[in-house]
Amino acid sequence: xxxxxxxxxxxxxxxxxxxxxxxxxxxxxxxxxxxxxxxxxxxxxxxxxxxxxxxxxxxxxxxxxxxxxxxxxxxxxxxxxxxxxxxxxxxxxxxxxxxxxxxxxxxxxxxxxxxxxxxxxxxxxxxxxxxxxxxxxxxxxxxxxxxxxxxxxxxxxxxxxxxxxxxxxxxxxxxxxxxxxxxxxxxxxxxxxxxxxxxxxxxxxxxxxxxxxxxxxxxxxxxxxxxxxxxxxxxxxxxxxxxxxxxxxxxxxxxxxxxxxxxxxxxxxxxxxxxxxxxx
Amino acid sequence: xxxxxxxxxxxxxxxxxxxxxxxxxxxxxxxxxxxxxxxxxxxxxxxxxxxxxxxxxxxxxxxxxxxxxxxxxxxxxxxxxxxxxxxxxxxxxxxxxxxxxxxxxxxxxxxxxxxxxxxxxxxxxxxxxxxxxxxxxxxxxxxxxxxxxxxxxxxxxxxxxxxxxxxxxxxxxxxxxxxxxxxxxxxxxxxxxxxxxxxxxxxxxxxxxxxxxxxxxxxxxxxxxxxxxxxxxxxxxxxxxxxxxxxxxxxxxxxxxxxxx
Numbered sequence: 420x421x422x423x424x425x426x427x428x429x430x431x432x433x434x435x436x437x438x439x440x441x442x443x444x445x446x447x448x449x450x451x452x453x454x455x456x457x458x459x460x461x462x463x464x465x466x467x468x469x470x471x472x473x474x475x476x477x478x479x480x481x482x483x484x485x486x487x488x489x490x491x492x493x494x495x496x497x498x499x500x501x502x503x504x505x506x507x508x509x510x511x512x513x514x515x516x517x518x519x520x521x522x523x524x525x526x527x528x529x530x531x532x533x534x535x536x537x538x539x540x541x542x543x544x545x546x547x548x549x550x551x552x553x554x555x556x557x558x559x560x561x562x563x564x565x566x567x568x569x570x571x572x573x574x575x576x577x578x579x580x581x582x583x584x585x586x587x588x589x590x591x592x593x594x595x596x597x598x599x600x601x602x603x604x605x606x607x608x609x610x611x612x613x614x615x616x617x618x619x620x621x622x623x624x625x626x627x628x629x630x631x632x633x634x635x636x637x638x639x640x641x642x643x644x645x646x647x648x649x650x651x652x653x654x655x656x657x658x659x660x661x662x663x664x665x666x667x668x669x670x671x672x673x674x675x676x677x678x679x680x681x682x683x684x685x686x687x688x689x690x691x692x693x694x695x696x697x698x699x
Numbered sequence: 700x701x702x703x704x705x706x707x708x709x710x711x712x713x714x715x716x717x718x719x720x721x722x723x724x725x726x727x728x729x730x731x732x733x734x735x736x737x738x739x740x741x742x743x744x745x746x747x748x749x750x751x752x753x754x755x756x757x758x759x760x761x762x763x764x765x766x767x768x769x770x771x772x773x774x775x776x777x778x779x780x781x782x783x784x785x786x787x788x789x790x791x792x793x794x795x796x797x798x799x800x801x802x803x804x805x806x807x808x809x810x811x812x813x814x815x816x817x818x819x820x821x822x823x824x825x826x827x828x829x830x831x832x833x834x835x836x837x838x839x840x841x842x843x844x845x846x847x848x849x850x851x852x853x854x855x856x857x858x859x860x861x862x863x864x865x866x867x868x869x870x871x872x873x874x875x876x877x878x879x880x881x882x883x884x885x886x887x888x889x890x891x892x893x894x895x896x897x898x899x900x901x902x903x904x905x906x907x908x909x910x911x912x913x914x915x916x917x918x919x920x921x922x923x924x925x926x927x928x929x930x931x932x933x934x935x936x937x938x939x940x941x942x943x944x945x946x947x948x949x950x951x952x953x954x955x956x957x958x959x960x
Binding site (some may be wrong): 540698 | 952
């Protein structure tokens, strides 16, 4: 094979990726308009789990209920906390954590999983992100069914603070989108990142106050709890569920994270959106 | 007036995961201080062309010549590594005739989903639904989940939806699969009607007959470059001539590719 040789690129200067922020924004604008498409995509997953099963997506709620029921009693006993106080805290925390961690885990795979679609059809990447968030929000809704009886039985106050769950969820989803975008792009380019994220998430559930409350830490609270961004994401939805007033500190941090995160996401998306198809 | 202009387009596909071992090999062969070598495959090599309204363009070339890559650049799936593409008009691609097909959904639901993926608006789908129903000849099956369909029925459904679009620029990789013989005859007519509605067609094919049937212009591609541009008959003749003389496919070498992530 006389002439056949691999092509070599010997350019010594990296050409800066020309940013196309206009395209990045247009992608999102068009994605929002295609709400019926990603709405269906999100439901399709849920429907699939419903088909020919008796309780469908509630199976995951069932396993959540078992986990919370058993471990709730065990840990409440170990920590010497009244179960009626601990169970709602654990349940609501787990609920939100499952939503948040699904954004992170599925976010890593969002572009890789859609490789065949992306290479055959010109789509706006944002519809994949919106479908991801919507799909997991539906799952959250199903899991909420587990929390209601727990809250009622344990005497969680149902007051006006519950309304804060709406902005809480809105902001969690807004952040979910940029997190999925950044992680999705990183993992499309560097496949190892998915493994790293999975490993970190495994420890994160213990390091974040889900099974324990910051009050139990005492003075070490600042380091472990407050510095953990994930803690604040959980707080903004957990507090309303527990009938507690919003934590100003958490809201401030989440607000900052939303702005900074979207800035980062748009920056990366503007620069690398055109490369995604090449990475897959 | 639909048109596409390709201006000095280069498409380099990065080959990840090959670098390390290849670099060792290259260091051995070339003994150059190679700090920033990346391995890429150049699919399109400084390609320029203009496609005008009314063109029914056939892309002809051997495997690896760059036909599929060019189609995908025209479709907006791959942005060129270097150079520019100016697309004037809406591009519809039919690489997959049923994008987003969900086997658990009914025929009607899939008509809607696939239609949306193919770029039709809700109103457009509603308006064309009777036509799609009638052409697919699926009758009551349309209310059943698509997983109950035979392959032929799936093809008819996908085909019916795909040919219901109103493309300004239509990009096809080979023809559209049409199913059984009786259906093929009706399908042929439907494709002709579709083409009459289309301003620009770009078709890549290995089938001489298909190109002669559907195209009024053809380009010959080789190693990511346009070798010639003319009528389908001319280009096909030149292509066959080239095949007789050809050896194994070769990758092109170029020195000016940019280092990209």
